[in-house]
Amino acid sequence: MKTDSRHDGRGRRPFFELPSAWEALTGNVIGAAMDVHTALGPGLLERLYEDAMAHELGLRGISFQRQLDVVIPYKSIQLRGQRIDLIVENLVVVELKAVDAVADTHLAQLVSFMRASNTPLGLLINFNVASLKNGIYRRINERAFPPEIRIPKSFTTQPF
Numbered sequence: 001m002k003t004d005s006r007h008d009g010r011g012r013r014p015f016f017e018l019p020s021a022w023e024a025l026t027g028n029v030i031g032a033a034m035d036v037h038t039a040l041g042p043g044l045l046e047r048l049y050e051d052a053m054a055h056e057l058g059l060r061g062i063s064f065q066r067q068l069d070v071v072i073p074y075k076s077i078q079l080r081g082q083r084i085d086l087i088v089e090n091l092v093v094v095e096l097k098a099v100d101a102v103a104d105t106h107l108a109q110l111v112s113f114m115r116a117s118n119t120p121l122g123l124l125i126n127f128n129v130a131s132l133k134n135g136i137y138r139r140i141n142e143r144a145f146p147p148e149i150r151i152p153k154s155f156t157t158q159p160f
Helices: 020-040 046-059 104-117
Strands: 003-007 014-016 064-074 077-088 092-097 121-126 136-140
Touching (some): 064 104
Antiparallel strands (some): 121 136
């Protein structure tokens, strides 16, 4: 794996190269979202974007699950009641939004869903923007990485 001093364009953590298959998969998901956004534009309900994303992923032959229940362990009980919009190829949690602005709580929800589902990658895609590139947020969950993928210490010690 390579690292360097580049940042993600938002002044966050240093660049870390993920396995090429993972990069290709997230690229395909983002490409599907771009096609949906180009066709539909901003201003619709979140569930309509989810329907369109499901259709687009299906057309691309990408396997996914929709509206999965999230189970959060708390002491001796299991908390339920939240759902993950999409999990793609059992690797990427995709949370879809149609909001005026992405809040820190939206990103915290994505990270919580990634941890609860033990998935290494997460995308939050906000369709309520003029240009979709301004509505895409990517996070990683190093806890879900297989042991053969070594993550530099400087990368994992920084907050999401």
